[in-house]
Amino acid sequence: xxxxxxxxxxTQLHACVPDALNRAIEEGILSRSHRSEWFxxxxxxxxxxxxxxxxxxxxxxxxxxxxxTEAMERTxxxxxxxxxxxxxxxxxxxxxxxxxxxxxxxxxxTKVNVGDSFDVDLxxxxxxxxLICITQNETSAGTQVPVDSIHRMVDxxxxxxxxxxxxxxxxxxxxxxxxxxxxxxxxxKCFGLPAGLGVMIVSPKAMEAAAEKGxxxxxxxxxxxxxxxxxxxxxxxxxxxxxxxxxNEVLCDYLKRGIEAIRSDxxxxxxxxxxxxxxxxxxxxxxxxxxxxxxxxxxxxxxxxAFALRKSLATEGIELGAGYGDLKKTQSRIANFPVHxxxxxxxxxxxxDRLG
Amino acid sequence: xxxxxxxxxxTQLHACVPDALNRAIEEGILSRSHRSEWFxxxxxxxxxxxxxxxxxxxxxxxxxxxxxTEAMERTxxxxxxxxxxxxxxxxxxxxxxxxxxxxxxxxxxTKVNVGDSFDVDLxxxxxxxxLICITQNETSAGTQVPVDSIHRMVDxxxxxxxxxxxxxxxxxxxxxxxxxxxxxxxxxKCFGLPAGLGVMIVSPKAMEAAAEKGxxxxxxxxxxxxxxxxxxxxxxxxxxxxxxxxxNEVLCDYLKRGIEAIRSDxxxxxxxxxxxxxxxxxxxxxxxxxxxxxxxxxxxxxxxxAFALRKSLATEGIELGAGYGDLKKTQSRIANFPVHxxxxxxxxxxxxDRLG
Numbered sequence: 222x223x224x225x226x227x228x229x230x231x232t233q234l235h236a237c238v239p240d241a242l243n244r245a246i247e248e249g250i251l252s253r254s255h256r257s258e259w260f261x262x263x264x265x266x267x268x269x270x271x272x273x274x275x276x277x278x279x280x281x282x283x284x285x286x287x288x289x290t291e292a293m294e295r296t297x298x299x300x301x302x303x304x305x306x307x308x309x310x311x312x313x314x315x316x317x318x319x320x321x322x323x324x325x326x327x328x329x330x331t332k333v334n335v336g337d338s339f340d341v342d343l344x345x346x347x348x349x350x351x352l353i354c355i356t357q358n359e360t361s362a363g364t365q366v367p368v369d370s371i372h373r374m375v376d377x378x379x380x381x382x383x384x385x386x387x388x389x390x391x392x393x394x395x396x397x398x399x400x401x402x403x404x405x406x407x408x409x410k411c412f413g414l415p416a417g418l419g420v421m422i423v424s425p426k427a428m429e430a431a432a433e434k435g436x437x438x439x440x441x442x443x444x445x446x447x448x449x450x451x452x453x454x455x456x457x458x459x460x461x462x463x464x465x466x467x468x469n470e471v472l473c474d475y476l477k478r479g480i481e482a483i484r485s486d487x488x489x490x491x492x493x494x495x496x497x498x499x500x501x502x503x504x505x506x507x508x509x510x511x512x513x514x515x516x517x518x519x520x521x522x523x524x525x526x527a528f529a530l531r532k533s534l535a536t537e538g539i540e541l542g543a544g545y546g547d548l549k550k551t552q553s554r555i556a557n558f559p560v561h562x563x564x565x566x567x568x569x570x571x572x573x574d575r576l577g
Numbered sequence: 578x579x580x581x582x583x584x585x586x587x588t589q590l591h592a593c594v595p596d597a598l599n600r601a602i603e604e605g606i607l608s609r610s611h612r613s614e615w616f617x618x619x620x621x622x623x624x625x626x627x628x629x630x631x632x633x634x635x636x637x638x639x640x641x642x643x644x645x646t647e648a649m650e651r652t653x654x655x656x657x658x659x660x661x662x663x664x665x666x667x668x669x670x671x672x673x674x675x676x677x678x679x680x681x682x683x684x685x686x687t688k689v690n691v692g693d694s695f696d697v698d699l700x701x702x703x704x705x706x707x708l709i710c711i712t713q714n715e716t717s718a719g720t721q722v723p724v725d726s727i728h729r730m731v732d733x734x735x736x737x738x739x740x741x742x743x744x745x746x747x748x749x750x751x752x753x754x755x756x757x758x759x760x761x762x763x764x765x766k767c768f769g770l771p772a773g774l775g776v777m778i779v780s781p782k783a784m785e786a787a788a789e790k791g792x793x794x795x796x797x798x799x800x801x802x803x804x805x806x807x808x809x810x811x812x813x814x815x816x817x818x819x820x821x822x823x824x825n826e827v828l829c830d831y832l833k834r835g836i837e838a839i840r841s842d843x844x845x846x847x848x849x850x851x852x853x854x855x856x857x858x859x860x861x862x863x864x865x866x867x868x869x870x871x872x873x874x875x876x877x878x879x880x881x882x883a884f885a886l887r888k889s890l891a892t893e894g895i896e897l898g899a900g901y902g903d904l905k906k907t908q909s910r911i912a913n914f915p916v917h918x919x920x921x922x923x924x925x926x927x928x929x930d931r932l933g
Contacts, residue, residue, distance in 0.1 A: 226608040231818065239602050246595050251771045252582040252896075287643030287773075290797050290814035316797075323796050409815060415607045417643075417773050417817030440679050441646050441672075458646035459765060461773030461817065462587065540608075 225565050228542040229360050229389055229518040229556040235413030236560070241470045242463075251463055260462065261454030263469055270472035274480055275391070277398040277422055284447040285460050286419040289313075289388045291442070292405035293320045295421070296352070296384050299431040299444045300403070301326045305352040310338050311362035312545065313386060317354045335362045335548075336520075338513035340370035342377055351430075352382045352402075358390035360410075361545040363520030363554060364513050368394050375400040382430055389518050392480060392559070393487050402427040408464055411517065412471050413560035418464030475559065483559045490557050490566040491516045497570045498522075503577045507544075507552055519555040520544065523577065527551050533576040539569060581921050584898040585716050585745055585874045585912040591769030592916070597826045598819075607819055616818065617810030619825055626828035630836055631747070633754040633778055640803040641816050642775040645669075645744045647798070648761035649676045651777070652708070652740050655787040655800045656759070657682045662706040666694050667718035668901065669742060673710045691718045691904075692876070694869035696726035698733055707786075708738045708758075714746035716766075717901040719876030719910060720869050724750050731756040738783055745874050748836060748915070749843050758783040764820055767873065768827050769916035774820030831915065839915045846913050846922040847872045853926045854878075859933045863900075863908055875911040876900065879933065883907050889932040895925060 226233040245251050253259055268283040286292050297305065297320050307318040309332040321328035331344050341355055353374070358365050375383050384403040387394060391406040398404060402424040409416035423444060431444040440446070441457040450457050475483060495514070498504040498521055507520030521541075523530055531541050531553055544552025555569070582589040601607050609615055624639040642648050653661065653676050663674040665688040677684035687700050697711055709730070714721050731739055740759040743750060747762040754760060758780040765772035779800060787800040796802070797813040806813050831839060851870070854860040854877055863876030877897075879886055887897050887909055900908025911925070 224605050226605060228608065228610060231608050231610065231815070234602065234607055238607075239599070242598055242602070243595070246590065246598070249580050249582060249896075251590055251594075252584065252587050254584060254587065254898075255772065287647070288814040288816070291643070294796055320796065323799075325795075407815065415817075415819040416611065416815045417820060439681075440650055440676065443679075458644040459587070459763065459772045460644075461771075463771040463819075464773060540605075542610075 224538040224540070225561070225568070226540045227555045227561065227569065228540060229554050230407070230410040231416050232409065232556050232558055233413060233560045234415070235471050235474070237470050237474055238414065238467060241467055245463065245466060250466060253462070255456065255459050255462055264454040264456075264465060267465060267469045267472060270469065270476055271420070274472060274475055275398055280425050281398065282423040282428060282448055282451055284421040284423060284444070284451060285456050285465065286421060286442060287417065287461070288419045289386065289405055289407040290316065292419045292421050293317045293386070294324070295442050296403050296405070297321045297324050297326060298439060300352045300382055300384070300427060300434070302351060302434045303327055304329070304347070304349045305354055306330065306346050306350040307354045308339065308341050308356065308366065309333075310356065310364050310366075311335050311359040313359055313361055313388065314356040317356065317386060336364065336508055338364040338366055341366055342370045342373035346378060346381070350381055352384055353378060354384045354386070356386040357394050357396070358388065358515050358517055360389040360515070360518045363507050363515045363518055365390070365515045367512055368396055372397055372400055382427055389515075389556070392475065393484055393517050395484065398422060408468055410556075411558045412468060413558060414464060414467050414471065418461045418468065420468075486563060487516055487557055487559070490561065490563055491519070493563070493566045493570055494519055494521070494555065494557070497573065501574065501577070504573065507548075517557050519557060520548075521553045521555055522551055523553065525577070527553055530577060534572055537572055539572055580894040580896070581917070581924070582896045583911045583917065583925065584896060585910050586763070586766040587772050588765065588912050588914055589769060589916045590771070591827050591830070593826050593830055594770065594823060597823055601819065601822060606822060609818070611812065611815050611818055620810040620812075620821060623821060623825045623828060626825065626832055627776070630828060630831055631754055636781050637754065638779045638784060638804055638807055640777040640779060640800070640807060641812050641821065642777060642798060643773065643817070644775045645742065645761055645763040646672065648775045648777050649673045649742070650680070651798050652759050652761070653677045653680050653682060654795060656708050656738055656740070656783060656790070658707060658790045659683055660685070660703070660705045661708040661710055662686065662702050663710045664695060664697050664712065664722065665689075666712065666720050666722075667691050667715040669715055669717055669744065670712040673712065673742060692720065692864055694720040694722055697722055698726045698729040702734060702737070706737055708740055709734060710740045710742070712742040713750050713752070714744065714871050714873055716745040716871070716874045719863050719871045719874055721746070721871045723868055724752055728753055728756055738786055745871075745912070748831065749840055749873050751840065754778060764824055766912075767914045768824060769914060770820060770823050770827065774817045774824070776824075834915075842919060843872055843913055843915070846917065846919055847875070849919070849922045849926055850875055850877070850911065850913070853929065857930065857933070860929070863904075873913050875913060876904075877909045877911055878907055879909065881933070883909055886933060890928055893928055895928055
């Protein structure tokens with residue numbers, strides 16, 4: 222029985238992982254120094270491949286951190302002297318907001334109930350705001366912020382910095398990265414890798430702002446220090462070398478498949494699941510508004526006992542994520558990442574139909 | 578040809594890694610949630626095994642971070658309101674010192690030249706000092722601070738907190754952990770694992786101090802937040818799950834071997850290499866004072882071209898670390914970790930004798 226994991230992170234491993242790991246062990250790669258030419262070459266390859274895949278301008282920077290949670294902290298520390306504004310539609314947006322408060326900044330927020338979302342360009346932003354923080358895909362709630370509204374917001378607030386949490390959506394969301402100052406994700410989501418590595422994409426404008434604000438001088442993960450090492454293809458500390466090595470392998474596969482094919486496959490799998498849950502009376506989408514429904518982390522409501530349903534599916538090797546917090550009684554979360562194939566989704570829908 | 582890596586981190590992988598990783602992939606472990614009972618059980622097992630191995634009191638806490646560099650930052654952020662004191666014998670001690678300055682603390686230091694070390698109890702410490710920071714094994718220089726002098730220093734300064742960097746020495750150094758408030762290491766050294774995970778052992782006194790000082794309220798890796806999650810056997814963010822899983826496997830092996838056997842094996846391998854380098858005119862120890870010479874990261878001086886020697890050894894599958902910075906021309910660094918066997922060291926000494 223083939224096991225397939227639809228949890229929204231950690232999720233199903235990318236198919237290249239077992240061979241790549243065995244090769245790494247065979248060749249002694251995991252014992253190599255992070256100060257070696259081999260490492261610098263690999264880190265540079267990740268940057269080149271990721272930027273090509275996403276269309277990131279060449280003068281942007283790529284930094285490695287430990288997690289998306291760390292990325293939020295470093296973003297606030299480096300880019301906010303006094304005030305940030307946050308769009309909060311669930312736990313991860315709230316984490317970003319709390320991070321700003323915890324580090325002594327003033328933070329304002331625009332908040333909606335779990336399951337709702339917004340067009341972020343429709344809201345006023347206080348003129349004191351230095352950084353606007355958006356969670357493009359709110360994994361905890363299964364909602365998304367439409368990409369076009371993020372682009373419009375940037376055009377309206379060109380004097381501010383924009384940070385976008387793309388944790389469970391990158392490389393799916395067709396963001397214009399040239400409009401964004403900080404984007405970050407962790408590799409256990411859409412890249413299908415073991416957890417423990419975060420990636421930050423940082424604009425020249427953000428680098429300048431960090432230097433000007435004089436908040437860049439703090440610690441080994443200031444943008445200043447990260448930037449100095451990144452020029453050498455290195456990191457200040459010994460990083461998760463295995464994670465970077467595997468990310469390079471996955472990016473190679475994603476470039477072969479092509480970003481358009483990856484995105485249209487995700488749309489196709491989303492339609493398969495969403496149309497099933499809309500037409501079958503036992504199920505319904507948690508987020509009914511198509512514009513705000515996450516494509517990559519789907520909240521599926523079930524009229525029966527969602528615990529029992531997940532258990533039945535698990536006996537057939539199909540693992541779903543539980544709904545976030547109290548929602549887990551009626552809701553399951555289903556990741557729709559590039560590592561999940563159309564046939565995985567056909568199998569899932571067939572099993573939901575049969576066991577639901 | 579069997580390859581053996583003596584670099585002082587990342588180093589030779591523990592022999593259990595290939596099988597444990599393949600089993601993890603087979604069983605879908607790397608897709609499991611860090612909020613699952615499975616994860617909590619594993620994290621609790623690491624704590625129980627590590628504390629048993631090292632003799633850490635049961636009321637101490639175990640926190641996971643990304644690296645030893647992060648551990649330094651979190652130690653300063655959580656435990657120092659105004660002033661820390663640092664014993665600096667090389668780059669890693671200096672990093673700890675700089676971290677305190679970078680985060681706006683006043684930091685004083687006792688510093689020796691690279692290759693020298695000290696009995697830390699012989700120096701006066703300013704009464705304003707809240708935290709004394711010691712790098713027990715200075716990997717960059719191949720020196721150590723004698724454990725008995727650390728113990729005596731603690732007895733002299735019981736009103737202060739003591740943090741000990743045990744990165745390249747734990748579990749070798751026979752520290753009395755009940756005397757230490759923070760000890761930290763990264764798993765790519767003496768635990769023979771892929772890089773990307775740091776471990777902090779924190780005393781109840783340090784937890785109280787962090788709370789009292791009112792500096793504990795900052796961010797997801799404050800001792801306060803780490804402590805709340807640790808009670809559940811969990812971490813605030815998605816951690817390096819694979820690293821924790823592998824650490825559990827290695828600890829199981831180390832407990833089977835027994836801490837006394839691990840320590841006496843390291844002493845035996847050290848004697849093999851040190852007596853060779855002392856009696857052979859082509860070589861000499863970088864640190865001649867036996868009391869201060871690191872047992873686990875040995876600096877070997879070579880009268881010829883150290884680059885050429887390392888290259889010859891590499892053709893036979895024996896990889897040494899280069900000396901730190903400018904020292905690399907004449908010096909090689911040789912890790913003596915639990916993952917290196919006596920026969921590995923016999924092979925190394927034989928090859929040095931033949932190729933030197």
